[in-house]
Amino acid sequence: MSIHSETIQMDIYQSGDEAAKLLPISFEEWENRAKKILAAAPFGYVYGAAGAGNTHRANVDAFQKYRLRPRVCCDVSKLDLSISIFGTKFPVPFLLAPIGVNTILHSDGELAPAKAAAKLGVPYILSNVSSVPMEQVAETMQDGVRWFQMYPPKDHDLTKSFLKRAEASGFTAIVVTVDSTLLGWRETDLRNAYLPFLTGQGMGNYFTDPVFCSKLKEAPDKNVKEAALKALEEGNNTCFTWKELDFIREHTRLPVLIKGITHPDDAILALEHGVDGIIVSNHGGRQLDGAVATLDSLPSICEAIQGKIPIILDSGIRRGADILKAIALGASAVLIGRPYAYALAVAGETGVEEVIRHLVAETELQLAISGRSSIQEVDQSLIIKVK
Numbered sequence: 370m371s372i373h374s375e376t377i378q379m380d381i382y383q384s385g386d387e388a389a390k391l392l393p394i395s396f397e398e399w400e401n402r403a404k405k406i407l408a409a410a411p412f413g414y415v416y417g418a419a420g421a422g423n424t425h426r427a428n429v430d431a432f433q434k435y436r437l438r439p440r441v442c443c444d445v446s447k448l449d450l451s452i453s454i455f456g457t458k459f460p461v462p463f464l465l466a467p468i469g470v471n472t473i474l475h476s477d478g479e480l481a482p483a484k485a486a487a488k489l490g491v492p493y494i495l496s497n498v499s500s501v502p503m504e505q506v507a508e509t510m511q512d513g514v515r516w517f518q519m520y521p522p523k524d525h526d527l528t529k530s531f532l533k534r535a536e537a538s539g540f541t542a543i544v545v546t547v548d549s550t551l552l553g554w555r556e557t558d559l560r561n562a563y564l565p566f567l568t569g570q571g572m573g574n575y576f577t578d579p580v581f582c583s584k585l586k587e588a589p590d591k592n593v594k595e596a597a598l599k600a601l602e603e604g605n606n607t608c609f610t611w612k613e614l615d616f617i618r619e620h621t622r623l624p625v626l627i628k629g630i631t632h633p634d635d636a637i638l639a640l641e642h643g644v645d646g647i648i649v650s651n652h653g654g655r656q657l658d659g660a661v662a663t664l665d666s667l668p669s670i671c672e673a674i675q676g677k678i679p680i681i682l683d684s685g686i687r688r689g690a691d692i693l694k695a696i697a698l699g700a701s702a703v704l705i706g707r708p709y710a711y712a713l714a715v716a717g718e719t720g721v722e723e724v725i726r727h728l729v730a731e732t733e734l735q736l737a738i739s740g741r742s743s744i745q746e747v748d749q750s751l752i753i754k755v756k
């Protein structure tokens with residue numbers, strides 16, 4: 370990656386350019402700006418969490434239980450943020466999380482984060498419920514690394530079709546999200562009576578799928594509501610068990626990651642069922658309220674997995690310090706969620722690019738000021754638990 374902290378930081382300091390000053394720097398500023406720009410319902414869809422929002426708060430608060438304890442007088446003149454997953458080297462220790470239905474945030478939909486990620490060499494995980502079909506996202510990303518996230522459909526033919534399309538369009542891993550076979554109790558969205566899928570948004574992959582369309586009475590453009598309800602029904606796969614995961618495992622040659630694990634026993638089961646990676650996630654607190662923070666569940670999962678497969682963490686990552694703390698506790702990488710969603714709403718592709726660039730710069734500076742020169746040197750000795 371050709372972006373480095375010094376250049377990014379000095380560019381910002383030195384720019385007398387008004388345009389640069391117009392875009393936010395902090396997470397809170399992006400969030401506030403998104404709130405001003407968006408209508409209440411789409412903003413609430415991103416901001417909202419399940420129930421009282423306790424899981425969401427716990428995710429963020431968990432990072433404050435740990436402090437970085439820097440070493441000094443270390444040679445940090447050469448810095449390396451790169452990591453390696455499934456034998457592929459990535460320039461930075463984060464990926465963009467799958468976030469669906471991006472047209473509620475920006476008219477470019479998923480094409481904007483996809484392009485920003487590809488431009489900066491950051492892998493992009495495309496949501497199953499993207500507004501733009503996966504083939505179009507693939508085309509816009511060219512050689513950019515992309516993974517496809519799937520809400521496992523009830524219909525095995527549809528599952529096979531999604532897998533086949535993802536493979537054919539150059540996605541290099543499948544992320545199976547297992548924490549959302551039912552939609553959580555989301556009070557903000559209920560208050561706004563807002564579920565964007567019902568009007569056909571976020572249906573890019575379903576409405577272009579030959580298997581899905583073959584099972585509808587009328588084409589999606591003739592009866593959007595019927596088609597959308599059918600897609601949601603496919604996702605409400607409450608019969609999903611490890612057996613269904615085996616089915617997915619058997620029907621793709623790509624690495625399979627399971628997203629939504631917070632219990633070490635599930636991590637072990639996932640490993641036994643042949644997954645290649647685990648994403649410790651509680652969906653940003655959007656599913657189960659009152660649940661354990663992902664950072665709090667990470668150590669037990671790392672202990673259970675014993676380094677056999679990569680463990681990625683999301684939910685609550687806002688800044689460089691959070692990234693380093695997750696890695697110090699055993700994560701191989703993290704996913705960035707809401708920060709880029711707000712940036713997308715504020716400034717489209719440019720906004721997402723800015724968020725990525727700032728996170729790279731901050732993480733690199735944090736690493737150096739901690740006295741470490743590479744992500745490989747980040748381990749438990751970097752942090753202490755303070756409460």
Ligand SMILES: Cc1cc2nc3c(=O)[nH]c(=O)nc-3n(C[C@H](O)[C@H](O)[C@H](O)COP(=O)(O)O)c2cc1C
Binds near residue numbers: 414653
């Ligand atoms: C608006 C929104 C839509 C999301 N859509 C998906 C999705 O389609 N698939 C998925 O696996 N996770 C989805 N997630 C969860 C994210 O992948 C990620 O787990 C979460 O955003 C992490 O929490 P954080 O944003 O608070 O850091 C969504 C999250 C948000 C905020």
Ligand SMILES: O=C(O)C(=O)c1ccccc1
Binds near residue numbers: 469655
């Ligand atoms: O909004 C979400 O968090 C999300 O990922 C989702 C989308 C559709 C059905 C279930 C969850």
